[in-house]
Amino acid sequence: MWQIGCARTDITPPVGIWQAGFGARTSPSTGVHIPLHTTAFVIGDGTRTAVVCTNDLVGLSRPEIERIRALAAERCDGLDPGDILVCCTHTHSGPAVSTYLRGQPKDLGYIEWLCGAIAHTIVEAVGGMQPATLHRAEGRVEGFNHNRRDESGYCEKRLAWLEARDADGGVIGGIVNFTAHPTMLTGQNLLLSGDYAGVLTQELSRELDAPVGMLNGCHGNINAFPRAHTDLGIVEDHGRRLAAEVLRLRDGLVEVPDGDLDVRTRMVELTFGPPQPRALYEEIAADTEQPGYVNDWARDVLARYQGDPVDGSEQGEVMVIRIGDVAVIGIPGHAFAEVGRDIVAALPGLFVLNANHANDYLGYFGTREAHAEGGYEIEFAYRFNSSFRWAMDADTTERIQQACIDLARG
Numbered sequence: 001m002w003q004i005g006c007a008r009t010d011i012t013p014p015v016g017i018w019q020a021g022f023g024a025r026t027s028p029s030t031g032v033h034i035p036l037h038t039t040a041f042v043i044g045d046g047t048r049t050a051v052v053c054t055n056d057l058v059g060l061s062r063p064e065i066e067r068i069r070a071l072a073a074e075r076c077d078g079l080d081p082g083d084i085l086v087c088c089t090h091t092h093s094g095p096a097v098s099t100y101l102r103g104q105p106k107d108l109g110y111i112e113w114l115c116g117a118i119a120h121t122i123v124e125a126v127g128g129m130q131p132a133t134l135h136r137a138e139g140r141v142e143g144f145n146h147n148r149r150d151e152s153g154y155c156e157k158r159l160a161w162l163e164a165r166d167a168d169g170g171v172i173g174g175i176v177n178f179t180a181h182p183t184m185l186t187g188q189n190l191l192l193s194g195d196y197a198g199v200l201t202q203e204l205s206r207e208l209d210a211p212v213g214m215l216n217g218c219h220g221n222i223n224a225f226p227r228a229h230t231d232l233g234i235v236e237d238h239g240r241r242l243a244a245e246v247l248r249l250r251d252g253l254v255e256v257p258d259g260d261l262d263v264r265t266r267m268v269e270l271t272f273g274p275p276q277p278r279a280l281y282e283e284i285a286a287d288t289e290q291p292g293y294v295n296d297w298a299r300d301v302l303a304r305y306q307g308d309p310v311d312g313s314e315q316g317e318v319m320v321i322r323i324g325d326v327a328v329i330g331i332p333g334h335a336f337a338e339v340g341r342d343i344v345a346a347l348p349g350l351f352v353l354n355a356n357h358a359n360d361y362l363g364y365f366g367t368r369e370a371h372a373e374g375g376y377e378i379e380f381a382y383r384f385n386s387s388f389r390w391a392m393d394a395d396t397t398e399r400i401q402q403a404c405i406d407l408a409r410g
């Protein structure tokens with residue numbers, strides 16, 4: 001039998017903290033819409049323990065991930081730091097937390113507290129592990145998201161659900177997997193909020209009286225639709241309707257047979273566009289027409305990479321947790337929906353949950369077609385959310401996708 005424990009903690013920062021996700025935001029938060037949470041889902045098979053920890057945050061970078069893993073593992077016997085998957089829903093109405101994300105000031109005291117609170121929640125979930133059964137369901141939903149680059153382009157409509165039950169059939173906790181940027185609330189919204197994703201997990205946690213977390217799928221080019229700007233009612237209605245779809249899915253729950261638990265990780269090489277001369281970055285760093293965060297990006301690149309032209313590669317972690325025939329796939333940024341679709345198609349017989357912004361916050365993994373077309377995600381976003389010398393290339397996306405498939409197959 002599986003051993004499963006779940007826990008959920010409020011991580012809402014003090015009002016007045018700066019929010020992250022929109023470069024153009026010019027004032028700090030003024031209140032709270034939906035409190036932000038961290039949710040830990042811990043599963044063991046008697047020999048190994050793995051953690052899926054989801055957070056109502058824009059993204060966490062490697063330094064925060066390593067801190068959380070170390071803090072949690074040192075307090076849990078037999079829990080390997082590398083067996084902890086930490087991911088974020090990517091709400092654009094949460095606090096500025098990622099090391100790499102630019103544009104707004106960060107509250108380092110809050111970030112330190114946050115890492116401790118997330119680790120503590122994992123420890124609490126490990127402490128509550130009990131004999132459990134695991135159940136899954138999936139379906140397709142219309143009217144919740146769209147392809148933001150191309151209305152007629154691919155949009156992921158899959159809604160998936162994983163539920164843990166105790167020996168008496170009571171719900172221990174759950175994980176919902178849907179695909180859409182939590183950007184219904186836009187840069188004009190100054191209330192801290194988990195956006196539709198926060199409403200979704202709040203509703204399900206209340207309805208099932210158990211901790212529920214959300215994995216955001218490959219949502220690089222997918223937005224929740226419509227945009228609400230500052231209209232909280234539209235966001236709440238959207239999250240509630242999506243929660244109702246999950247509750248309907250529960251009529252068709254299938255038990256995940258007992259099996260092995262395995263965690264597989266690969267560090268994938270990240271490569272970028274052609275090397276650029278140092279003089280180009282010096283020019284961008286000094287260009288007063290550019291937003292301040294773009295000047296900062298160019299300065300960081302000059303400090304981080306040596307040589308002229310500026311060249312060098314980086315690494316990103318892909319992680320797969322296999323729970324019997326379930327594969328939780330962690331991608332260290334947001335991939336385009338076609339990437340997620342192709343991963344699922346390559347893994348017949350497996351029940352796949354795609355988790356983006358997992359274990360790092362590296363930006364967009366665009367398809368080769370998207371790279372040929374250009375646009376915000378391909379040509380600009382890396383100057384806002386990384387210190388990379390240029391945008392990651394299409395080869396990187398394909399390497400990430402292949403690592404997901406290889407690791408899931410095992």
Ligand SMILES: [Zn+2]
Pocket residue numbers: 090181334
């Ligand atoms: Zn994004």
